[in-house]
Amino acid sequence: MATRPGGETAQPPPKRPRHHGDHAGPEPARVQLNPADCNLDFDVGASGLRGEALHGGGFAYCWSGARATAGVRRGGRYCFGCRVVAEQAVEMDDTEAGQRHLCRVGVSRGDYPVGDLGEAGGHSFGFGGTRKLSHQGRFFDYGARFGVGDTIVCAVDLDTKSMASIGFAKNGEWLGIAKYFDASHKGLGLVDAPVRPMQWESAIFPHVLLKNVVVEMQFSREDGLEPIDGYKPWTSAFADGNAVFGPVFDEQKECEVMMMVGLPASGKSTWAEKQVREHPEKRFVLLGTNLALDQMKVPGLLRKNNYGEHFDRLMDHATQIFNTLLDRAAKIPRNYILDQTNVYKSARIRKLRPFANYYKIAVVVFPSPNELNSRAAKRSKEMGKDVPAEAVDQMTANFVLPLSKDMPGSKEPFDEVIFVELSRDDAQINLDEMKRLLPRASAPSHGNVSSAYTRTVSAAGPSLSSGVEPPMNYSAVGEKRMTRLPQEEIDWTLAHVVDGPVPYYYESLKRENPSLLPSPEEQMDSSKVDLYNGARALYGVRERFAKYQAFVRAEYEKRGYVEVDDDFLARRARRRAYSDVLCAKAKEYVAQLVHTGELLVAPRNHHV
Incomplete structure (x- = not known):
């Protein structure tokens, strides 16, 4: 006999006479996983019953959830099943093996965050593969462990008037009542309670939360469900008049995307979260790198005085997650809030390009400088969360207030x-x-191309394309003191692939602007000028190296060795040092943009 938390014996309710909805034939309506009520990284299979989530890179650390298309209210005893069919291959050497592939099954009210189950708030219940029942953020020992090959059936009883209940079975074996709860207007508002404006807020829905596993859901006998004695298949709620439909997709033209704009600590996230709470009918999806960190649910990540240590280690994962979700969001008609700084005009235009059919709103959060400093100090004190001053200065220098498309001179x-x-x-x-x-050093530069380079050139040396130094002469044999190249350098030079991959940000820049000369608008951004300098330096090095490689190959085949004059070695050393400076400046700029989410990270097959 199973035992529920608290030591009381727990048994399935007594059998009831079969209802016409309990027959073994096809059910009166179809229930499946709801693609309009799941996390953006959750994929619902063609059958509507198969569920899995993205699991590459940082997604391996994320939980991802989905609810069913129909919930129940008013009363009834209903059940549904979830079979764990496979584990997804992941690279998580820093995570215990038992924490890499997990499934949590249960129910939640339709207004509960779909990316949680049994956590904050009292509107959901979950049973996990680690033998834990979760509710209100508390975890209790319950039932038995489960994993691939196991089928969990979740049973909900709304008929018992004193207290409703939820229980589970594993592979046909009843595990007992897991939790009693108040379903009346004083509790979840499911029984003898008025319907809320959004009807799904007044019903509980089947809910799964996955971490690197694949599941198949069962809502009817036709799906393979074997109901627990005394409970009907979930689909029977339609015939009983107790079913409530979940949300559905809108058309893109009816959706909106709100882009937060403001410096770090200005209050963007506070405003965005308030907007989500005050407009549940819009079901906003918040997107941002910090939100991606939250989705990874890394313990202690945002704990005071611990933010910086974990942030540096996990930000790459979070940025990859954000960029992937942003790409998927444009294809899934929902209402979105993009919660990043978004102070760069070019980045705003790029991010919104895929949302052409959406209604687009810029929300500028710009407090007074004194208030901004106060908020930054408060965030640092409470969370240990600081953005480097240099990065804030760069964002301030390049901050352009957005214009609506009907304003003169607007390109946004x-x-x-x-x-x-x-x-x-x-x-x-x-x-x-x-x-x-x-x-x-943080202020944007002004003037023509050459003056825009003045500050960089004075700090690092002559421009690689300025003509200050004459072209290298590899073959001035006999005219000056000669040095024979080491065999290791000859071997490396001949084996080196000249047209190998280049950093993705240089490749993208050259594709958009083959001349690699900044436009007048870009000249106003000193860091963007640094990026152009670095790109020209890199492509210049590649071009010269091809000529140098041809010279080395010819000399080596002719003589069996290669000699160069000392002037060549000195000029090469200067050029290498200067190129290193330019590339370092460009990488610093790119790192700042990735850090703040203004630049997409490279695809996995690109050289960084």
Whole structure:
């Protein structure tokens, strides 16, 4: 006899006379996993019953959830099944083997976050493969462990008027009542309670939460469900008049994407979270790198004085997750809030390009400088979360307030721009003053191409394309003191692939602008100029190396050795040092953009 938490014996309810909905034939309606009510990284199979989530890279650390298309309220005893059919291959050497492939099965009210199950709040119940029952963020020992090959049946009783209950069975063996709960208007609001404005907020739905496993759901006998005695298949709720449909997709033209715009610690996330709470009917999906960190559910990640240590280690995963979800979001008609700094005009345009059919709103959060400093200090004190001052200076220097597409001179796609703190005029006045007070190195440059390079050139040396130094002469044999190249260098030079992969940010820049000369607008961004300098340096090195490789090959085949003059070695050393400086500046700029989410990370098959 199974025992529920608290030591009380728990048995399935007594058998009832078979209802016409209990027959073994096809059920009166079809229930399946709901592609409109799941995490963005969750994939529902063609049958509607198979569920799995992305699991490459950082996604291996993420839990991903989905609810069914129909829930129940008013009353009834219903059950559904979940069979774990496979584990997904992942690379998680830093995670215990028993924590890499997990499944949690249960129910949740339709307004509960689909990426959680049995955690914050009291509107969900979950049973996990580690033999834990979860509710309100607390975990209790219950039942037995389960994994690949096992079938878990979840049974909900809303008929018992004193207290409703939920229990589970594993492979046909009843594990006992897991939890009693109040389903009345004082509790979950499922029985003898008014229907909320969004009907799914007044019903509980089958819910699965997965981590690197594949499942097959069972909502009817036709799906393979073997109901627990005394409970009907979940689909029978339609015939009983107790079923409630979950949300469905809107058309893209009816959806909106809100892009937060503001410096770090300005209050963007606070505003976005409030918007989600106050508009449940829109079912906003929040997207951001910090939210991706939360989805990975890494213990202690945001604990005070521990943020920096974990942030550096996990930010690459979080950025990959965000970029993938952003790409998927544009194809899935939902309402979205993009919660990043988004201060770079070019990045805003790029991110919103796939959302052409959506209504696009920029939400600018620009508090007074004193208030911004106060919020940053508070966040640092409470969370140990700081963005490097240099990165904030760069963002400030390049911050352009967004314009709606109907405003003169606008090249941005926004249908609407909202300033939620300072007005546009006051924000612009304060932004101009903040830029004026920036350290000189952070301020954007002005003027033509050559003047835009002045600061970089004076710090690092002559431009590689300026013509200050004459072309290298590899074959001035007999005219100057000669040095024979080591055999190791000859072997490396001849084996080196000249047209190998280049960093993705250089490749993208050259594809968009083959001349690698910044436009007048780009010249205003000193860091973007550094990126162009680095790209020209790299491609220049590749071109010269091809000529050098041809010279080495010819000399080696002719003489069996290779000699160069000392002037060549000196010039090569200077060029290498200068190229290293330019590339370091470019990488620093790219790292800042990736850190703040303004630049997409490279695909896995690209050279970084």
